[in-house]
Amino acid sequence: MRNNAIEIAGLRVVRGGTPVIPSLDLAVPVGQVVGLLGPSGSGKTTLMRAIVGAQVVDGGTVTVLGLPAGSAALRRRVGYVTQSPSVYTDLTVMENLRYAAAILGMGADAIRQALTEVDLLAHAGQSIGTLSGGERSRVSLAIALLGRPDVLVLDEPTVGLDPVLRRDLWGLFHRLSRSGVSLLVSSHVMDEAARCDRLVLLRGGAVLADGPLDDLLARTGTADAEAAFLALVDDAAAHDSVTRGAGA
Amino acid sequence: MSVTLTAPTVRDVPSRVMTVSLTAATARRVLTQLRHDRRTIALVVLLPCVLIGLIAWMFDGTPVLDQFGPLLVGLFPMMVMFLVTSVATLRERTSGTLERLMTLPIGRGDVVVGYALAFAVLATVQALVIVGFAVWVCGMDVAGPIGLVVLVAVLDAVLGCALGLGASALARTEFQAVQLMPLVLFPQLITCGLLMPRDEMPTVLEWISRVLPLTYALDAMQLLAAGGTWTAVRGDVAVIAGFIVGALVVGAATLRRRTP
Numbered sequence: 001m002r003n004n005a006i007e008i009a010g011l012r013v014v015r016g017g018t019p020v021i022p023s024l025d026l027a028v029p030v031g032q033v034v035g036l037l038g039p040s041g042s043g044k045t046t047l048m049r050a051i052v053g054a055q056v057v058d059g060g061t062v063t064v065l066g067l068p069a070g071s072a073a074l075r076r077r078v079g080y081v082t083q084s085p086s087v088y089t090d091l092t093v094m095e096n097l098r099y100a101a102a103i104l105g106m107g108a109d110a111i112r113q114a115l116t117e118v119d120l121l122a123h124a125g126q127s128i129g130t131l132s133g134g135e136r137s138r139v140s141l142a143i144a145l146l147g148r149p150d151v152l153v154l155d156e157p158t159v160g161l162d163p164v165l166r167r168d169l170w171g172l173f174h175r176l177s178r179s180g181v182s183l184l185v186s187s188h189v190m191d192e193a194a195r196c197d198r199l200v201l202l203r204g205g206a207v208l209a210d211g212p213l214d215d216l217l218a219r220t221g222t223a224d225a226e227a228a229f230l231a232l233v234d235d236a237a238a239h240d241s242v243t244r245g246a247g248a
Numbered sequence: 249m250s251v252t253l254t255a256p257t258v259r260d261v262p263s264r265v266m267t268v269s270l271t272a273a274t275a276r277r278v279l280t281q282l283r284h285d286r287r288t289i290a291l292v293v294l295l296p297c298v299l300i301g302l303i304a305w306m307f308d309g310t311p312v313l314d315q316f317g318p319l320l321v322g323l324f325p326m327m328v329m330f331l332v333t334s335v336a337t338l339r340e341r342t343s344g345t346l347e348r349l350m351t352l353p354i355g356r357g358d359v360v361v362g363y364a365l366a367f368a369v370l371a372t373v374q375a376l377v378i379v380g381f382a383v384w385v386c387g388m389d390v391a392g393p394i395g396l397v398v399l400v401a402v403l404d405a406v407l408g409c410a411l412g413l414g415a416s417a418l419a420r421t422e423f424q425a426v427q428l429m430p431l432v433l434f435p436q437l438i439t440c441g442l443l444m445p446r447d448e449m450p451t452v453l454e455w456i457s458r459v460l461p462l463t464y465a466l467d468a469m470q471l472l473a474a475g476g477t478w479t480a481v482r483g484d485v486a487v488i489a490g491f492i493v494g495a496l497v498v499g500a501a502t503l504r505r506r507t508p
Contacts, residue, residue, distance in 0.1 A: 015508060052351045056506045070505065075353040086344040090281045102273035103354045127284070143348075 005030045005151050005182030006051055010060035013046050013205075020046045021205035023060070028184050033170075033177045035196030036186040037225065043205035044186040045083055048153050051184065052080040064151060076104060079144035083155040085136040086143075087128050093139050094124045097146065104147040114142040117172055119165070134161045141169075152176065152183045158192065170195045193225030201229055208232045265500065266357030274354075274362020275369075278336070282370060292332060293374050296324035297381040304386035317388040318469040319442065321401050325374050326408035326465070331429050333367055333412030338425045341416070350505040360500040364409050364492075371405030391475030400472065400481065403488045404465045408433075410495035411461075417502035436462035441470075461491035 006028035013021040021043050028034050036044050049055035050062050053070020062069035065077060087096050097111045104110075115121045118138040128136055141157050152173075158166045170192075173183050177197070185196065193199050193213050201208040201216075209216055209232055213225060220231040282289060300320055304313050340346045349359060379398050382388040390397055415432050419425040439449070439457040446454050446463070457463045468484035 054347055054351055054506060056508045072353070075351060078351070080348055080351045082344045082348055084344050086348040088277070088281060088345060089343075090284045091277070095277070095280050099273060099277040100352070102276075103270060103349075103352050140348075 003029060005065060006184065007063040008047075008051075008060065011047070011050060011057060011062060012059035013043075013050060013055060014058045015046065019058075019205065021050075024205065024207060026200060026207060026210065028182055029198065030182050031177050031180050032197040033173050033183045033185060033195070034198045034200060035193055036184055036200050036202060037190060037193055037229070038186075038188065038202030038208075040188055042202040044188075044202055045155055046205070047202070048080070048155050048184065048186060052078055052153050054080075076147050077150045079147060079149035079152045081137070081140050081144045081152075081154045081157050085133075085140035087136055087139050089128045089136075092125055092127050093120060093131075093142075096128065096139060097142060100143040100146050106146050110146055110148070114145040117145055118142045119168065134165065137161075138165075138169075150181060152181055152185075154183065154185045156186050156188065158185075158187065159189075190224070190226040190229060199225065201225075201232065203229075203233060203236075208236065265355045266361060267355060270354050270358040271362045271365065274358050275365040278363055278366035279369060281336075282366065288332065289370070292328055292370060293377050295328060296321075296374065296378045299324055300378060300382050300386060300388075304382070304388070313382070313386060314389045314391075315473055317382050317386070318390055318397055318473045319466055321375075321378055321382055321397060322404040322465050322469045323437075325371060325378065325401060325405035326462075327429065327433060328374070329367060329371055329405045329408035330412040330415075330433060331426070332370075333363065333409040334416040334419065334425045334428055335422065337363060337413055337416040338419050338422060342421075346503075347507070350503070356500045356503040356505075357496075359503060360413055360496055363413060364406065364496055367409040368402070368406045371409065372402050375401035375405055390473060392472035392477060392480075396478060396481060397469070397472050400465065400468045400485065400488075403485065403492070407461055407465065407488055407492050407495070410492045410499065413499035414495040414502070417499065433462070436460045439463070440466045442466060461488060464488050464491075 004027045006026070008024060008026040011021055011024040012019065024047065036047065038044050046055060050057050051064060051069055053074070064074055067074055088099075091099075093115070094111070097114065101107065101111050112121065115124060118141050120135065120138055120142060123131065123135065128139060131139070137157060137159070141154070144152060144154070158169055161169065173185060177183055196213070198211060199213055199216060200210050208229070216225070216228050217223065220228040222228040222231050300317065303316070303320065307313055340349075346359075375398050379394065379401060383390070383394060411432055415428045416425060419428055439446075439453055439460060440462040441457065446457055449457065464484040464487040468481040468488070471480045471484070
């Protein structure tokens, strides 16, 4: 029995000479939808890339399902959706999924199921080039669902989607989590916080807060995630100046 | 809610550099992409014919086409395929599709060799069309066996693909990728013996020419034009094949699962 799908200790990532993630500790519990929220540039994508083993890291450990991130054994157990849809624009929806299915050893049924889940079955024969941005990112999501992974790492999967679709996708994420899948979903839109079982607020490559939304609101005495985020940033700034003042 | 996760057992496979089925799947995917891009296919197949046609027309009534035609039949496809391959793989690197691909259970060799196989199919079509055009339309008369001219032309084009795959690792932008063609191919063109017989070159240049693949590609075509047979060209063919394998190994080795 394992309680955490992802465990990160002392993760350090330096990009272009700047520490994007100075030192980060985080645990993502099994079977929950964890929202990774933070402004653009807070290190969400870098953190996710470290979890799927696509990022060169400079220190610390990232463990996924008990194995070091990027292990060959994890490649069929972790589904990853990049921020910009990683699909071949000159292929049709079906051709994209067929290639991924061949790699994952999945059949036509799995393709049909994944396309149904993202509501794109009707577009199966359409070229990606003729799809909207939101449809493309759903194709990208369908590919991540194909292999029925135990962990899903989704980088802003609902950006630019119409509210109905967004609601449907969050419904799908929760259905998956109930079946035991662990999801880490990033967003720069704070109002998606209410849809997550647990929140990780990220700023400047550091975890600002980690816990259920209700706890966060109670702790900060605020009404929504955005206000809580601001309160935490102000707190941290005040704390910084106090410690700096004490040090001087 | 707590869920029991089983320890990794049956589903786990060791990381392999290549498997036949995944290489084939990649080749099929790249061929499907090509099939959707009819204009590129038309350009790849017809452009070398236009160039050969121009030369045949210019030197009509002289033996120039018979002497140099086989060289050009080897050369043009190599250049075209180099460009097409380096741009195609760069696109894969920059679009994010490669990043996700590298998180999936596919070997690096599957990706590189899959690409090479797909472009080899295109190269074969290209070589057959250009040799057919040169012989039947332009009246090129090759002293050696025409089948070997086709074989060397295909190998040259595949070499162009393999070099393009290897070189694309050096390029970060499309502008750089396009510049790689003159960077990689032009020095070879200058030293391969086309401009000056290699035994008349300065010694150092002659040494350099020996380690560049185009020298052997050209030598094979020159031998065939002069009536050489398989015995004469098999050494060159082996060297070209060796360079193809080498460039593909470099291409696979420079593919990274983790990037900065």
